[in-house]
Amino acid sequence: MTKYLLFISIIFSFSKKVVSQTTYLDSIHASKIYYYKNLNNDSLFYYAKRLSESNNICKKLEGANSVAYSYYRLRNFEKSEKTAIQVIKLVDSLSTKENTACLLEKKIVSLNRLFWIRKNQENYNDAYRYLTLMQSTNEKISKISGRHLRYKLTIKSAKAIVNRALKMELAAKNILLSAYNDSKQEVYKTLNDNPLFLEQKANIINSLGNIYMDLSIKNNNPIFIDSASFYYDKAFEVTKLFNPPHEDSEIIYNFRKTEVLIARKDFSKAINLVNNYKNISNGSPYLDREYFQKAICFHNLQESDSAIYYSNKLIKNYKNCETSKLITIYDILSKEYNNINKLDSAYKYSKLTLDQYNLAKKTKDETFNLFYNNNFQQAQELNKTIEKREAKKHRNLIVSFTILLLTFFIITFYLIRKEKEKKKELILIMSKNKPVETEKKEYNIDEALEAKILDEFTHITKNLDFLKSNFSINYIADKLDTNTTYISFVFNKHHEESFKQYCTRLKINYVVEKLKTDKNFRKYSIQAIAEEIGYTNASAFTRAFKKHIGITPSIFLKNIEN
Structure with missing residues (x-):
């Protein structure tokens, strides 16, 4: 019996040492992954594979996610996607039994990897689907945990990326500014020493720079280019706080500074900067x-x-x-x-x-x-x-309103009865008087001026003045050296619609005819078509088009093509 107990004790002690050693190795592999993540992809892949063989499910999934990231850095999107999907399937199979924050975190990391793969493939439809899954999964994690807070910023940044892809630059900018302001709130202060949080912060600021680059192109405004350059510089300063340093920080910063030079049309300086990429790439593609x-x-x-x-x-x-x-x-x-x-x-x-x-x-x-x-x-x-x-x-x-309403009716009924006689007298007095007609105001306009105004209405439809963004009734008045009152009076005298309705009808009829007859015009974006006929934004144009034609411009274009 004593020998048997001694044998059990030895086995137990040995098992304890094996578990302890395994935990120690897992910790070593995890720290190596963190160190080599942005320094050496070969080393990252080696330690990620080792950790993915761990007996601890969370460490195993952490290793698998690092393998997916390693493939992603090599732009081997197929293997990266396959690995990330395997992690998600494993988490989903376990979550019914063990719905821990650790498993949910690993699922979010994999969904985020899938989002970036689809983003780089410009498949924004699937990218957005992964984003919504990230958001619903993050809601299951404690709202006060550092993970939940970081993933909230990640999701906001990703939403901005989707908005940017849809050419909704202002919406993207507002989302990123909101994320940047969130990162400075009290609840995030505990994360200031977290390298992952610093990386997030740099990504948000860089994304702001990208948005201002887009706005500079869209609005042809050099001030936006300066703003973009400012945010790129600010993000680069944050990357200098990374520990360990990010292998690609300097080359990525130079990519963006080159884009700034291109936007400023300083192409010779841009080429000089590009020629220096090989000296700072550190092996980065x-x-x-x-x-x-x-x-x-x-x-x-x-x-x-x-x-x-x-x-x-x-x-x-x-x-x-x-x-x-x-x-x-x-x-x-x-x-x-x-x-x-x-x-x-x-x-x-x-x-x-x-x-x-x-x-x-x-x-x-x-x-x-x-x-x-x-x-x-x-x-x-x-x-x-x-x-x-x-x-x-x-x-x-509703109950309170009903009581007040009843009270009001009672008081009103009382006042009506009290004033009844006075009202009867007033009605008699009014019945003896003739009603006063409100005459429509007429203007004594010279016939020659009236003819000149009518000729101008005809002229603007021929020379397409109504397509100009600054076209209005003031435009005609200035052109004829008269006032808008006369213009409006003559227009109303000869038309059964308002001047604004008249202008809108001319614009929509023009664009419909051009879309039917000009194949190249159909290739324009809705924003470009809107600007072609004097609208400053696509939304106002779409509303006007649908009101007059009954369908949106996009559906109208599809019907023509079909």
Whole structure:
């Protein structure tokens, strides 16, 4: 018996040592992963694989997520996606038994990896689906935990990315400013020493720089370029606080500073900066950026041979190039080949530009619908919650209102009876008097001036003045050196609609006819079509178009194409 107990004791002691040693190795592997995450991808992959073989489920999933990240850095999106999906399936199979914060965190990390894979593939429809799953999963984690707070910022940043992809730059900017302000609140102060939080903060600030770059292009305003440069500098300062340092911080910063130079049309300086990439890359893949940015610079410097050379280098070496980059490169090639009279090649790349444009437009339209429907659904759910919460309050309000209404009727009835005789006398007095007619005000306008105004109405429809963004009744008055009252009087005398309705009708009729007859015009974005007829934003144009035609411009375009 004593020997048996001694044997059990030895086995127990040995098992305890094995578990302790395993825990120790897991800790070592995890620390190595953290250290090599942004320094050396080979070392990262090695320790990530070791940790993914752990017996501890949380450590195992942490290792698998690090493997997915390693593949992602190599742009091997297929293997990265496969690994992330395996993590999610494993978590879902365990969550019914063991719904811990650790498992939920690993699922969010995998969903975030899938979001970035789809974002880089410019498949924003799927990217947004993963984002909504991230949000619902994060709601299951304690609201006061550091993880929950960090993931809230991650989700906000991702939403801004989707908005930016949909050309909703102002919405994206507001989301990012909100995230940046959140990061400075008291509840986040405990995370100030957290390297993951610092990385998030740098990403948010860099994203603000990207948005201001977009706004500078959209509005042709150099002030936005300065703002973009400011935020890029600010983000780079945050990356200097990383410990260990991020291997790619300096090269990424230079990518963005080159984009600023390109936006400022300082193409020669931009090329000099690109030529220095090889000295600061630290092994980071940068050639796709080099080829793309050099193609743009040489195209704008009218150096056709170099522009064509780097464009072809990008297409040849990067089969999975983003759609937006392909559109730019195909457009450059079509223009350059046209300039050197190689019309077959020019036509080929012109067609490829349109094909990629239509593909991107279709994807973004689908994403916009998903984005809208999701927000609409959330709004509906919020409405239902409010209705339930406020139901009792509403009932009390109705009862109170009914009592007040009855009181009002009683007082009113009393006052009516008291004043009855006085009212009868007043009615008799009024019945003896003739009603006074309100005459419509007439203006004594010279016939020649009236004819001149009518001629101008005809003239503006022929020379398309009504398409100008500054066109109004004041425009006509200034042109004829008269006042708007006369213009308005003559217009109302000869038309059965308001001047504004008249102008809107001319604009919509013009755009409908042009969409029917001009195939190139159909390729414009809704914003571009709106600006073509004097609208400053697509929303106002869409409302006016639907009111007059009965359907939105997007549906009208699809009907024409079909």
